[in-house]
Structures are given as structure tokens and as C-alpha cells.
Amino acid sequence: MSLHLKDLSVQYGRHPVLTGLSPAPIPAGSVVGLLGANGAGKSTLLRALAGLQAASGDARLDGEPLLGRGQPDRVGYLPQSLPxxxxxxxxxxxxxxxxxxxxxxxxxxxxxxxxxxxxxxxxxxxxxxxxxxxxxxxxxxxxxxxxLVRQPRLLLLDEPTSALDLRWQLAVLQTVRSLTAGRSCLALIAIHDINLAARFCDRLLILGNGGLLADATPTDALTPEVLARAYAVEARVEPCSAGFPVVLADRALPV
Structure with a gap:
């Protein structure tokens, strides 16, 4: 099982949000974090893959097309809005x-x-x-x-920890990691907490300027240069005692 995106583009009216998105294929069992500033296209990408937002290009799950198709048996989408x-x-x-x-x-x-x-x-x-x-x-x-009860092959989770305290944030992400590994499915998670993403995601797609600023493991994706481009901040990246990268943002940069 794998997810392939090629030349994926989305726009609202005449305003392009994402253009020519072509990350490396995402294999089964992966948890991928979508990072980027507000308006970078994280929610837009998830909605497009869920069949709720018009898009061009190609997106395939196990070789089957995703764009423009609601597939509740294969794709599980959690929006930002609460039930x-x-x-x-x-x-x-x-x-x-x-x-x-x-x-x-x-x-x-x-x-x-x-x-x-x-x-x-x-x-x-x-x-x-x-x-x-x-x-x-x-x-x-x-x-x-x-x-989760539907047991989809692809989980599209838009800010699943936004309303949760620290314990429940950890519990949710631990559960998603366990499920993706146990069932060999995939999870794409839009998340604002960079350090939670670095701790629980196998790979990060960092969005900005209408495209991909980074597509790599947390250690390789989270660099001061990428963080400056994505968030307009001056930041340091240091390993924690468990070996995961930790982002320390020092100041906002002029834009």
C-alpha cells in the first residue's frame, strides 16, 4: 500500500493555494505530519485528498485515484470543526x-x-x-x-489534538502510530505543534509559498533555514535526551 501524489494543485477561485505538489511516495505504515504557517495549504490538501475540494494533478491510493471521489470505506477524514x-x-x-x-x-x-x-x-x-x-x-x-471505527486505509486528520490537553494529545498520537503500524495503513496529520510532530511522525511535509519547502524525516526537515522560510521565525533545533529534534523559536522575523 502507498500514497502517490503528483503535480497536485488546488486553488480557491483564481487564488492558487498549492501548485505542483509532488512529494515522494508514502509507504504503508507511515505517519506523516503536515506543517506550515496558517494558510499554507495543510487543510486544503487534506480536503482535496478526501474528495471535498476540487484539485488537479494526480493522487492515488494503492493505484486507485482519490481526487474528486468520496471514499468513506477507504479514506477517513477528521475536519478541524468539532462534532x-x-x-x-x-x-x-x-x-x-x-x-x-x-x-x-x-x-x-x-x-x-x-x-x-x-x-x-x-x-x-x-x-x-x-x-x-x-x-x-x-x-x-x-x-x-x-x-477510526471505520478502519480506513488512509487517515486524514486535521488538527486532531487542537482541543486536547497534553495527556490526551500524547494518547491520540500514540494511538494513531500504533494503528498505522498494526494495520499497515497511512496517516496524514495537519498539526501546529512542531515538537509533537517531530516526536510522532516518520516524515514531515512542510508547506509554504504554494508548495513543498521540505519533505524528509523530522531531523532532516526541521532546520533553521526551513523554519525561517515556513514560519518567518528565528529558531534553533536541538536533540532532546531521547534523540528527537526539538524546535526552540527565539523571535519572529520581519515579513
């Missing part, structure tokens, strides 16, 4: 999503999947609570459950 605070129980919210996307599953199989995801994410205590009673972070976790 609504509805009267539905958290369990019901996940079940309704699973029924809509996988009507072929028996009731027993669906229940087994939901329980497995709730257990994996540590959400059993939320199962019988109404969505309207949950905090933003808790609803974000239910939104992630709605994606």
Missing part, C-alpha cells in the same frame, strides 16, 4: 457514522468495533453521555472515534 453538541449519546454518534459508511456490517460487528475503539482511546466513561454534555476536547475524541 456538534447534539442530544445523541456519544455511543450513538459513533454508531450512526459507522452505519452510514459501512451498512454492510452486522449489528454485532459494529458494536464490537465501537467498543474496541472506545477501549483503545480510553473513552468508555463517555459512551452513555450526551454529546451536548461533553467538553470540546471530549467531542474531538468522539470525532476521532467516528473516523
Amino acid at each position: 456538534q453538541g447534539s442530544p445523541l449519546l456519544a455511543y450513538e454518534a459513533v454508531l450512526s457514522t459507522l452505519r452510514a459508511t459501512r451498512p454492510d456490517l452486522s449489528a454485532a460487528s459494529a458494536e464490537q468495533r465501537i467498543e474496541a475503539v472506545f477501549d483503545r482511546l480510553g473513552l468508555r466513561d463517555l459512551a452513555l453521555r450526551k454529546m451536548a454534555q461533553l467538553s470540546g476536547g471530549q467531542r474531538q475524541m468522539i470525532g476521532l472515534s467516528q473516523v
Whole structure:
């Protein structure tokens, strides 16, 4: 399994957002972080791959085209927006999503999947609570459950940790890493926390100026020069005690 993107371009009206994006093929089992400043195209890229945003070029998952096609059986997309605070129980919210996307599953199989995801994410205590009673972070976790329960081949996660405290941020990214390795699927994660991305991602795609500024491992992608181009900051990159790169931003640069 692999994801191939070639000459991928997206624009809003006449305004180009991404032009000629052609990263190296992404193999199965990979967790790839999408980094870049606000407006660099991270969410746009995920929406295009989810079939929700018009794009040109070529994008293929296992040789099958992705662009312009909603494929809920193969692609799981988590948007930035949180699930609504509805009267539905958290369990019901996940079940309704699973029924809509996988009507072929028996009731027993669906229940087994939901329980497995709730257990994996540590959400059993939320199962019988109404969505309207949950905090933003808790609803974000239910939104992630709605994606993971479908067992897609490609996970497209747009800021999946934005509403979470530090413990839950780590739990989510650990779960995504474990799932991608265990099921040989792929995950593309748009994320603002550079150091979390460096810790949990195999590879980083750093977007800026309408294209790719870097496509490499965290150690090779995160350089002071790339950070200056991507974020207009003066930064240092130092290894932590575990060997992962840590970005220390010193000051904003004039733009």
C-alpha cells in the first residue's frame, strides 16, 4: 500500500493555494505530519485528498485515484470543526457514522468495533453521555472515534489534538502510530505543534509559498533555514535526551 501524489494543485477561485505538489511516495505504515504557517495549504490538501475540494494533478491510493471521489470505506477524514453538541449519546454518534459508511456490517460487528475503539482511546466513561454534555476536547475524541471505527486505509486528520490537553494529545498520537503500524495503513496529520510532530511522525511535509519547502524525516526537515522560510521565525533545533529534534523559536522575523 502507498500514497502517490503528483503535480497536485488546488486553488480557491483564481487564488492558487498549492501548485505542483509532488512529494515522494508514502509507504504503508507511515505517519506523516503536515506543517506550515496558517494558510499554507495543510487543510486544503487534506480536503482535496478526501474528495471535498476540487484539485488537479494526480493522487492515488494503492493505484486507485482519490481526487474528486468520496471514499468513506477507504479514506477517513477528521475536519478541524468539532462534532456538534447534539442530544445523541456519544455511543450513538459513533454508531450512526459507522452505519452510514459501512451498512454492510452486522449489528454485532459494529458494536464490537465501537467498543474496541472506545477501549483503545480510553473513552468508555463517555459512551452513555450526551454529546451536548461533553467538553470540546471530549467531542474531538468522539470525532476521532467516528473516523477510526471505520478502519480506513488512509487517515486524514486535521488538527486532531487542537482541543486536547497534553495527556490526551500524547494518547491520540500514540494511538494513531500504533494503528498505522498494526494495520499497515497511512496517516496524514495537519498539526501546529512542531515538537509533537517531530516526536510522532516518520516524515514531515512542510508547506509554504504554494508548495513543498521540505519533505524528509523530522531531523532532516526541521532546520533553521526551513523554519525561517515556513514560519518567518528565528529558531534553533536541538536533540532532546531521547534523540528527537526539538524546535526552540527565539523571535519572529520581519515579513
